[in-house]
Structure formats: C-alpha cells, structure tokens
Amino acid sequence: MSDVQNQMIEDETRDVKRAIWRGLxxxxxxxxxxxxxxxxxxxxxxxxxxxxxxxxxxxxxxPAYMTILIVGHILGFGMHFAFVAWRPEPLTMVMIGLALTISSSLIMLPRMKGLIIGFQWAKRMYGL
Ligand SMILES: [Zn+2]
Incomplete structure (x- = not known):
C-alpha cells in the first residue's frame, strides 16, 4: 500500500458509537x-x-471492571428493593441473587469486551 493510501486511511474518522454498538x-x-x-x-x-x-x-x-460496575449497581439496587418490598426468606434472597448475578455477569462480560475493542478500534489504539 502506498504512503498516500496509508495517509488517507489514517485521516479517515471512525464512528465511535457505531464501533461500540458493533462491539456490543x-x-x-x-x-x-x-x-x-x-x-x-x-x-x-x-x-x-x-x-x-x-x-x-x-x-x-x-471488561471485568465494567461488568462488575454495571451488574453490581443494578443488582445491588434490585436486591435492596426486593428486600424492602417483599421481605423474602434470606436463603431465597441469596439463591435468587446468586443466580441473577452469575448469569448476568456471564452474559455481559463478552459484550463489554466487544465494547472496549470497538472503542479501541474507533480511537486507533494499539495499532487497530
Ligand atoms: Zn470486519
């Protein structure tokens, strides 16, 4: 590839939102x-x-940091709300909380990795 073509590719702006959405x-x-x-x-x-x-x-x-941040905030609030609103048995609360935390973390982790890679690509980090 010629230097002119390389310069044209370097000058091309990349849409951050689209890259993040594709990563997700x-x-x-x-x-x-x-x-x-x-x-x-x-x-x-x-x-x-x-x-x-x-x-x-x-x-x-x-990805792990973002997953913990999001899942912790959503489920922390959700468990507090459930405890105040319905007063479930502690063991029931723990089992539901564990199931929701583990499943939502496993679902979110690859998507957060995709989000970060998409952002890195859009910002031309690490030679992407
Ligand atoms: Zn491709």
Whole structure:
C-alpha cells in the first residue's frame, strides 16, 4: 500500500458509537459482519469478512471492571428493593441473587469486551 493510501486511511474518522454498538453485538467494529470472539472471550486473529487484524486489541481488565460496575449497581439496587418490598426468606434472597448475578455477569462480560475493542478500534489504539 502506498504512503498516500496509508495517509488517507489514517485521516479517515471512525464512528465511535457505531464501533461500540458493533462491539456490543460481538461483531467486527470495522464491517459489523465478522465475529469478534471465539471460545467465549478469545479475540479472533482477524475478521472473516473484512480482514481487519484484531489480535492487537488489548481489553485487559476493562471488561471485568465494567461488568462488575454495571451488574453490581443494578443488582445491588434490585436486591435492596426486593428486600424492602417483599421481605423474602434470606436463603431465597441469596439463591435468587446468586443466580441473577452469575448469569448476568456471564452474559455481559463478552459484550463489554466487544465494547472496549470497538472503542479501541474507533480511537486507533494499539495499532487497530
Ligand atoms: Zn470486519
């Protein structure tokens, strides 16, 4: 690729909201078609559709932090509300709380990883 083409690609602005939305859907932030992850949380080497190199994405602890932040706030408030409103048995409260916390965390974790990778791609972080 020539220097002029490289400069044109560098100058091209990337839509952050669209990239984040595609990441939340676990799709490639560039084309929105190829899968972003495999084996639950492993990032694919590259996009199957557009060939975007995804292996340089570094989400690190960001997805876990964001998952705990969101799930903790929603379920913390929800459990407090349920306790005040219905006064369930403590064991019932623990079992429901555990089931909701674990399932919502497992659902959110890959999506938060996709969100962070989409944001990194839109901001050209780590050579994406
Ligand atoms: Zn793609």
């Amino acid at each position: 859907r676990l799709r490639c932030p560039n084309c929105g078609e190829g899968k972003l992850l495999h084996s639950y949380l492993k990032v694919n080497e590259s996009c199957d559709c557009c060939g975007l190199e995804l292996k340089r994405a570094k989400a690190d602890d960001g």
